[in-house]
Amino acid sequence: MSAEKMEVHPTRQELLRLKRRKSLAEGIADILQKDLETLIITLIEFRKKAHMFRDQLFEKMDHAYSSFFEAEMITGSIATKELALSAPTIESSVETSTTRGVLGLPFSVFKFVKKETIVAKPRFDISETPLQLEETASKIEEALNFIVKIAELTATIREILELISIKRRQINRIRFKIIPQLDATIKYVELILEEIERQDAIRVRVLQRKRKERSVKTV
Amino acid sequence: MKPLKYKEIMPRVAIEKLKLIDTEDLVNLAGKNLEAIRCALLETSYREDILNLSNQEPNSNSLEEALLENYAQTLKNLVKFSVGNSKNLLLTIIGKIETSNIKTILKAKKTKMNIDEAISNIIPVGFLNKDRVRDILSTSATIEDVIEFLYDTEYGIIIEKALAENRGIIDLLSLELALDQFAYQKIHKTIKKLKGLDKLITKNVLGIEADAKNIKVILRGKAKKIPKDQIKRHFLPSFLISEQTLSNALETADVKTLAECLIRAKEIAENPFYLKIFIEILEQHNSPISQIENILEKASLRISKMMQKKYLKYYNLSYVLVLLNLKWLEIRNLRCLIVGSKRKITSTKVKRLLILEKNY
Numbered sequence: 001m002s003a004e005k006m007e008v009h010p011t012r013q014e015l016l017r018l019k020r021r022k023s024l025a026e027g028i029a030d031i032l033q034k035d036l037e038t039l040i041i042t043l044i045e046f047r048k049k050a051h052m053f054r055d056q057l058f059e060k061m062d063h064a065y066s067s068f069f070e071a072e073m074i075t076g077s078i079a080t081k082e083l084a085l086s087a088p089t090i091e092s093s094v095e096t097s098t099t100r101g102v103l104g105l106p107f108s109v110f111k112f113v114k115k116e117t118i119v120a121k122p123r124f125d126i127s128e129t130p131l132q133l134e135e136t137a138s139k140i141e142e143a144l145n146f147i148v149k150i151a152e153l154t155a156t157i158r159e160i161l162e163l164i165s166i167k168r169r170q171i172n173r174i175r176f177k178i179i180p181q182l183d184a185t186i187k188y189v190e191l192i193l194e195e196i197e198r199q200d201a202i203r204v205r206v207l208q209r210k211r212k213e214r215s216v217k218t219v
Numbered sequence: 220m221k222p223l224k225y226k227e228i229m230p231r232v233a234i235e236k237l238k239l240i241d242t243e244d245l246v247n248l249a250g251k252n253l254e255a256i257r258c259a260l261l262e263t264s265y266r267e268d269i270l271n272l273s274n275q276e277p278n279s280n281s282l283e284e285a286l287l288e289n290y291a292q293t294l295k296n297l298v299k300f301s302v303g304n305s306k307n308l309l310l311t312i313i314g315k316i317e318t319s320n321i322k323t324i325l326k327a328k329k330t331k332m333n334i335d336e337a338i339s340n341i342i343p344v345g346f347l348n349k350d351r352v353r354d355i356l357s358t359s360a361t362i363e364d365v366i367e368f369l370y371d372t373e374y375g376i377i378i379e380k381a382l383a384e385n386r387g388i389i390d391l392l393s394l395e396l397a398l399d400q401f402a403y404q405k406i407h408k409t410i411k412k413l414k415g416l417d418k419l420i421t422k423n424v425l426g427i428e429a430d431a432k433n434i435k436v437i438l439r440g441k442a443k444k445i446p447k448d449q450i451k452r453h454f455l456p457s458f459l460i461s462e463q464t465l466s467n468a469l470e471t472a473d474v475k476t477l478a479e480c481l482i483r484a485k486e487i488a489e490n491p492f493y494l495k496i497f498i499e500i501l502e503q504h505n506s507p508i509s510q511i512e513n514i515l516e517k518a519s520l521r522i523s524k525m526m527q528k529k530y531l532k533y534y535n536l537s538y539v540l541v542l543l544n545l546k547w548l549e550i551r552n553l554r555c556l557i558v559g560s561k562r563k564i565t566s567t568k569v570k571r572l573l574i575l576e577k578n579y
Binding site: 072125134 | 279280283322323326327329330332336337339340391392395396399432435436439440443445449453455508509512551554555558559561562564569572
């Protein structure tokens, strides 16, 4: 695909300006490429972290479910359901903030906050509740922390991916649009200038020949 | 010991004991599907109860309901054939089940549970039969309405008192605690009225139940870092372990020092049955809390069996208490098998959760 040339005056000054623009564009493309590589490395790191957290979440949930089933086996399904549903709910929220990350990018920070009651009271009737049910509750609480962390990482990964696609578009625009356009224009200007030079040389030669002929006649 | 007062209950106890499922048969059911378990149960004393619920689709909940129904029936039979103090004691034990039923109703209303589901978790013995529970749950809109229904029973005063202490705010945990404390106070009073060997046996067997629960409260409370005054509030009336010993146990740092503190206590040091339980806890102090709790849960059955062995020559209440403990254990194990089958748990894991008599 041949790039369209720009509308420029085919002058030497313009040629120099175009060449300067081309080297600047190449410089920008290199910087953007480095940014892109940094972003990809960060993305891989975050992905690894997210994967690790997801594994830990699955582990916690697995543990929670197996404890819950054990509790059900000890006290019966309906009794466990009653105990679980009648326990006071934990007041909690997710606090959000931002922090400067790689390339000064604002990254979201999520924090699971459990509202502590003034007096620590047991959540369950200790004498009736199997230990496994309490274990389930604490594992689920830990799992909630991982869910929030994974949400934070997912938000960051999404932001990095968005930036990567922007950077990639910018690099592509420079590499496959601006630089070929500049190349085409430079080539065009150089051709025109070469043509002018050739015409000038012919004109000089013609003038020299005419001057020679005139001097022969006068002699 | 007058054998006369046991002349009717002892054969009944023997019959009920024969009806218990063999441990080996029970273990063989681990990992089997629900239909296989149901078929196996149809060959046992649970047959009638399962068939009575056959209008429902046979599922784990209906099987669990049949088990509780059977337990209630066993208790009713024992009450029917008992006289005097043994009858009083059985009625007090039924009172403990009644409080458990009240707690179930309160929780069911709080959680807006399906009425049928809530009823299936009731042990239909005492003043709360299934029809009454259905009536209470269907006509009451809120937990306050349920409490209103209970005001004309002996539990009304307890609930009223607990509400007054909580400035009228309904805190389910406080209500449940008050009911439990009341049930054990009643048992305490009944034991006081008994004499001789019966008193000794019931004090030890039923006493360890409450005392073990108190130790469990200490263990859990400390693990959850609950303030000591809050833990103390959850204590049930102590039977053999004095309040001072419980307070001392509360000050200990870990399971080892707790067990040592209990073993050192005069009342435990002088009681070989209690001592055996706490020595076992001391030996297993490095095990997880669930293991320690398991020892405490099995304590009542262990002591009742020890009593039965020791006083083999005489007629006494230990036979009745051993049967009740074994029956409850069987129901607990069957429930474990049923839920395990429903949740498709491996047979190894199910077997691990079974409490087997062989282990004693």
